[in-house]
Amino acid sequence: MYARPLSEILHRALTEPGVFDDTLKRFESLRGYGLLPRGRESAGVRLSDEQIASAVLGFVPILPGWAGHVSLVLGSLCAVGGPAASFRGTATLLDSIASVIAEDEACRSILSFSFSIARTRNDDDYHARALFQKGEQRRTVSYVSKMATSLLSKGAEAIYDHDRMDAPSARQLVLGRDFFTQLRRAVSLSRQLDLPLKADWREYQTEEERDAFHRSLGARRNSRFLNLGVDTQAVWPKEPTRVKFAGRHFVLFPKTKEFSHSISIDLVNERISAEDARTLLNRFLSLLSWCDDSYAVLDDGWSGNPIPVPVQRSHGAFSTTPHWVFSRSIPDDPELLQRLAYYREGLNARQAGLVTFEVLSFFKVFERRSRTKPGEQNATKLWIKNVFAEVSASLRPEILSRFDADRNGKDVEKYVFDNCRVAAAHASESFPSDADASPELRRLYSAAEVTFALARHFIQTEYKLSKLSYSDELADDRDDSLPETPKANIGDARQE
Incomplete structure (x- = not known):
């Protein structure tokens, strides 16, 4: 199975009828994160089960440009209770999906995979769940961040609430047995026929231009970049610029309509850990702030890209309503x-x-x-x-x-x-x-x-302070609905 025919299969199965451009953007993003082979010379490389699984996860986010990031994060989720409680003894979500693609028996036993992205106060929260048949029993395995170490120990699945939801809302993609059956059939047929690749090489022209650009910024074959956003009003280069500080190189990306100011550093070729890199970049921003008398805050990011990648702008959540309800008196304490x-x-x-x-x-x-x-x-x-x-x-x-x-x-x-x-x-x-x-x-x-x-x-x-915007009185925990006739000011307003 090559990347190009896989993109067509997943486009038909997982997207709304429409243009193919968004699917191509997803695959570009996956290549940018090193999850699929990169470049014209790698177009004829046959994909592994893990790479096919990464491509599937790339269709979970709504925005095509987030495909690589979301696939990387979701694929690294670990099973609650460890491998012993997981689907076919796999440790991560990526391994679980790859096992379904690899084996008929695994494909027949899976009932569904559910992937969800919930918006929290500071970031996105990623979860997944697999429902499968084991003998006469129907089993559930949940996948959580590897940082939740207490949930990865043996037996944790017995007390874990698989239906829990820590955020008010989440977007979810559910893939059933039929999807994986059809995908496995297509993958098996492709490998059995072993036909040479027929591709429209024009799609790689812009990628080759980007490769040359990335090489000028320090990208190498074994690179693994850490990419961090920056919030600053200090003077910043107008174009992506490679700079040297304290004996190490990193790349500054300017702010645009889509991206924030950001810094990328190659952890492998600069021979530095992610922890030490963050400290070094903070030192750089501290000196920049001193020289320019402007604030500079190093934000969150991720690592793993074979190329330096600018960080998407984060727009703070806000809400507007034509019927704004607020009726609170100032506390007298x-x-x-x-x-x-x-x-x-x-x-x-x-x-x-x-x-x-x-x-x-x-x-x-x-x-x-x-x-x-x-x-x-x-x-x-x-x-x-x-x-x-x-x-x-x-x-x-x-x-x-x-x-x-x-x-x-x-x-x-x-x-x-x-x-x-x-x-x-x-x-x-x-x-x-x-x-x-x-x-x-x-x-x-x-x-x-x-x-x-x-x-x-x-x-x-x-202080027993009410959280309601329309009443000083504490709400009944069982009923958070609006009262029938709230004493409130109604008008056009914005809360941001």
């Missing part, structure tokens, strides 16, 4: 007003990518204002100790797992107070915190999720 201000400050810091200020702002929401008397336990630490078990139930498993690993057995209240609050507020020899260092930033990102959850819990439990 001045301390609550201060804590709400800190809460908003924490959300602003999160949007700006300032994680140290995010941690500190959310901490100030639940910090007790009373002075601790000699011999007494700190009131803030005591509150954290008492409520953490309840609050931690609302955290995603991967966040909680990273947070627990970071505190390394230290009492949670002492870790939050000393290593998070003190380190962010005034780093010292006892509590160091380097805002450019990648390990420290990763630690603080986990801490920020925890302090955010603690802040929400504090306001909800201590």
